[in-house]
Amino acid sequence: MEANQSKSMVFLLQLVQGMQPFRSYYNSEAQMIRGGFPQPFISRTYKTSFLKKRSNAEIKVVAAKKHSEAEKRRRMRINGQYETLRTILPNLIKKDKASVLAETIKQVKELKKKVSKLEQDSCGNSSKDVVKFPSGADRLNLERCNDEEGVVKATLSCEESLGLMSAISRAIGSVKSKVVKAEIVSVGGRNRSVLWVKGLGKDRMGMLKSSLKIAMHKPAFKMRRSTH
């Protein structure tokens, strides 16, 4: 490839020089003088003419070089993308470009179908229409809400007790915050609550967390499970 490049460059140079050997004319200005023409006039004319032709040719050569280099960059860009495609596509048997593209098309179609199927059969855009059962293990998680500024989402799973809700209310009141939305599921003596909490100082998240933890585990009298 390197050989190819330099070979064709040499060819181009030969071509250009073969057609317009101005370098030698230009270098032996003496010949023109010997010709007997009015010196300054002629030499100026030929000079500019030759200079122009020469720079045109050089420009052509350098343009060709630029061109081929740009083309090479383009090829590399595209091939790089093929490379990443090859890496992210599983089960790729044939690695050639056409096969990569074919597999990509297949995958995209499949994934699209899968997504639309999954989306419609979880029936909403996403988990907004879904209710999760309480987890068997106790859990507590606080996170900043993406959708609404300044709202913290607290998710907890714990044993249900008669005083649980008021304990949670007190925990939230203790950090001067308000519940603006809640999802509460109780089943089989266990409780899962998701609370959207507003007005919580940034430094108070740890505090709320420990308050909630205490509320969750408060040894209030448990509700009896339904066992039938």
Add this chain to the structure above:
Amino acid sequence: MEANQSKSMVFLLQLVQGMQPFRSYYNSEAQMIRGGFPQPFISRTYKTSFLKKRSNAEIKVVAAKKHSEAEKRRRMRINGQYETLRTILPNLIKKDKASVLAETIKQVKELKKKVSKLEQDSCGNSSKDVVKFPSGADRLNLERCNDEEGVVKATLSCEESLGLMSAISRAIGSVKSKVVKAEIVSVGGRNRSVLWVKGLGKDRMGMLKSSLKIAMHKPAFKMRRSTH
């Protein structure tokens, strides 16, 4: 392009003929005879030699043609796939190859993420911890269950009615099958049921589907929605 092609073909022919002008040699056999060499030997040798060279050249030309045509087919194959990619990709602003590939990569990654999210979200851990609400639109879907051999999973969303469950029971009885497991959610006057059906003949899936469809839409008296 056609011009380009023929031009380069002409060039190739000129090149070949320029290097080996055997046609004229071969046509003027008299020259060799005049040379004074033993006639039959020389002429035979030269003849075969020239013939071979000539056919070599012709082979070269035809091979080049075959080659460029094959290359063209390859290009067309690849470009066709670019074309289909352009059609299945939404929001494609720039249509050039590199951009198409870039968008494709982005989409594939996104779709993969989406799928894995949706899968783990709805049934990844286990769809057992998740309850889906009934869809607003009526839906009916039958599919073979992956986990259990010979079990068909029927998922349906429809308006709730007093006779719905018995209608469904009858539909299933009509294809001599049994429900081995069920998930039934009723909310806001709508019902979503998932039924695992066993003992369904392979040819009876269509039958079950139409029976269920009738059951879902049976104009029994609707239950009133709770509106508070």
Add this chain to the structure above:
DNA sequence: ACCTACACGTGATGC
């Protein structure tokens, strides 16, 4: 020897 797939440099075309 043949075919396939690729990289290359170049001319053409549109902005």
Add this chain to the structure above:
DNA sequence: TGCATCACGTGTAGG
């Protein structure tokens, strides 16, 4: 004008 993209034919390597 320069720049980017493309299609083309060719040289070349691997199967």
